[in-house]
Amino acid sequence: MERKRSVYMDHAATTPVRPEVARAMLPYFSERFGNPSSLYSLAREAQEALEEARGRVAAAIGATPAEVYFTSGGTEADNWAIKGTALRGKGDHIITSAIEHHAVLHTCRSLEKQGYRVTYLPVDEFGRVEPGAVEEAITDRTILVSVMAANNEIGTIQPVRAIAEIAHDHTIPFHTDAVQAIGAFPVDVDEMGADLLALSAHKFGGPKGTGALYVRRGTRIGTFMDGGAQERGKRAGTENVPGIVGLGRAIELAIAGMPQNAPRLAAMRDRLIRGILDAIPDTRLNGHPTERLANNVNVAFRYVEGESILLMLDALGIAASTGSACTSASLEPSHVLTSCGLPPEHAHGSLRLTLGYANTGEDIDYVLEVLPGIIERLREISPLRGEA
Numbered sequence: 001m002e003r004k005r006s007v008y009m010d011h012a013a014t015t016p017v018r019p020e021v022a023r024a025m026l027p028y029f030s031e032r033f034g035n036p037s038s039l040y041s042l043a044r045e046a047q048e049a050l051e052e053a054r055g056r057v058a059a060a061i062g063a064t065p066a067e068v069y070f071t072s073g074g075t076e077a078d079n080w081a082i083k084g085t086a087l088r089g090k091g092d093h094i095i096t097s098a099i100e101h102h103a104v105l106h107t108c109r110s111l112e113k114q115g116y117r118v119t120y121l122p123v124d125e126f127g128r129v130e131p132g133a134v135e136e137a138i139t140d141r142t143i144l145v146s147v148m149a150a151n152n153e154i155g156t157i158q159p160v161r162a163i164a165e166i167a168h169d170h171t172i173p174f175h176t177d178a179v180q181a182i183g184a185f186p187v188d189v190d191e192m193g194a195d196l197l198a199l200s201a202h203k204f205g206g207p208k209g210t211g212a213l214y215v216r217r218g219t220r221i222g223t224f225m226d227g228g229a230q231e232r233g234k235r236a237g238t239e240n241v242p243g244i245v246g247l248g249r250a251i252e253l254a255i256a257g258m259p260q261n262a263p264r265l266a267a268m269r270d271r272l273i274r275g276i277l278d279a280i281p282d283t284r285l286n287g288h289p290t291e292r293l294a295n296n297v298n299v300a301f302r303y304v305e306g307e308s309i310l311l312m313l314d315a316l317g318i319a320a321s322t323g324s325a326c327t328s329a330s331l332e333p334s335h336v337l338t339s340c341g342l343p344p345e346h347a348h349g350s351l352r353l354t355l356g357y358a359n360t361g362e363d364i365d366y367v368l369e370v371l372p373g374i375i376e377r378l379r380e381i382s383p384l385r386g387e388a
C-alpha cells in the first residue's frame with residue numbers, strides 16, 4: 001500500500017520553527033532563565049541575549065537597534081502602530097487599504113467606534129493599491145497611512161515606497177505590515193519609506209507569540225502596554241526572552257537564505273500555478289501575476305467550495321487554506337477576494353497554497369497529481385453546477 005504523504009503548504013498561516021532556532025532558544029527556558037531587568041549575572045545574560053536579538057532584527061531591516069521594540073507578534077505590532085499613532089496624532093483620520101490583515105482592519109474599525117475616520121482604499125483586480133488614491137484620500141486631519149507590504153492571502157506586493165512618499169509629502173507617517181514580506185524579499189525601512197513596520201517571527205521560521213515593531217527615530221507614538229519600564233518604557237511586560245532569541249536567529253537565517261530560497265520557491269510557485277490552470281478548466285489565478293510573493297499560489301475554482309477542497313486535500317495529507325486562516329470559520333468569502341472584485345461564482349472556491357523552504361519538487365508533483373481529480377469529483381456533485 002502506498003504510504004500517505006504529508007505535504008505542508010500553508011506557510012502564510014505559520015511556519016515550523018527551524019531546528020537551529022529551537023536550539024538557540026532552549027537555554028533561555030532553563031539555565032539562562034533570568035529576568036533581564038534584574039541585577040545579577042544571570043539577568044545580564046538574558047539582557048545581552050535581548051540586545052543581540054535586537055541587533056539582528058535591526059540589521060535585517062536596515063534599522064538601528066534603538067528603533068526596534070519587541071512585541072507579542074504581528075497583531076500587537078499592528079495594533080500598537082495604529083492605536084499608538086492615533087493616541088498621539090493631532091488629527092482623527094487614518095488611511096489604509098481594503099485588503100489589510102484583520103490585525104490592521106479590525107484595529108481601524110475599533111478606532112472608528114471611538115470617533116476616528118478611516119478611509120479603506122480600494123484595490124484593482126490584482127489587489128494593488130493605486131498610489132494616486134492615497135493622495136486623493138489625504139486631508140488635513142490625516143494622521144497615518146497604513147498599507148501592507150505584501151498580502152497574506154493573494155500574495156500581492158504593494159508599491160509601498162510610492163505610497164510612503166506621498167504620505168511624507170504631507171508629513172504624515174507611514175506604517176507597513178511587513179509580516180509576509182520578511183524573508184520573502186529584501187525589506188529595508190529606508191528604501192520602503194517606513195516610519196513604522198510590523199513583523200512576526202512565526203511567519204519566517206521563528207516561534208509564535210513574538211514579533212517586533214520598528215519605530216523610526218522621531219516618530220510620535222504612544223505607549224501601548226502600561227506597566228514596567230521594559231523596552232525603554234514603551235512596551236511594558238517581562239520580555240519573552242526565549243521567543244526574542246528565536247526571533248533574532250530566525251530573521252538572520254531567513255535573510256541569509258533568501259537569495260537561494262526565493263528563486264527556488266518562485267519556480268515551484270510558477271510550476272504549480274501553470275499546472276493547475278492548464279489541468280483544471282474554469283479556474284482563475286487570484287492576486288497579481290508578477291508582483292507576487294515567491295511562495296504564494298491562490299486560485300479560484302468555479303462551482304466548488306473551498307472548504308470541501310481542503311477536506312479532500314487533508315485526507316491526502318496536504319495542508320492548505322481557503323481565504324485566510326482567520327476567516328476560514330466563517331462562510332463569508334474573504335474580504336480580500338471580494339475587494340479584488342472576484343465574481344461571486346468564483347469567490348467560494350478559492351484555494352491558497354503557500355510554500356516554504358522544506359517543500360520539494362515532489363510536493364508540487366503530488367499536488368498536481370491529486371488536485372484535478374478532487375476538483376472534478378467535487379464538481380460532479382456540486383449543486384452550483386446545475387445551470388452550467
Ligand SMILES: *Cc1c(COP(=O)(O)O)cnc(C)c1O
Pocket residue numbers: 012013072073074075076078101103148150151152177179180200201202203209210211
Ligand atoms: C500573520 C499575520 C499577522 C499577524 O501576526 P501574528 O504574529 O500571528 O499576530 C499580521 N499581518 C499579516 C499580513 C500576517 O500574515
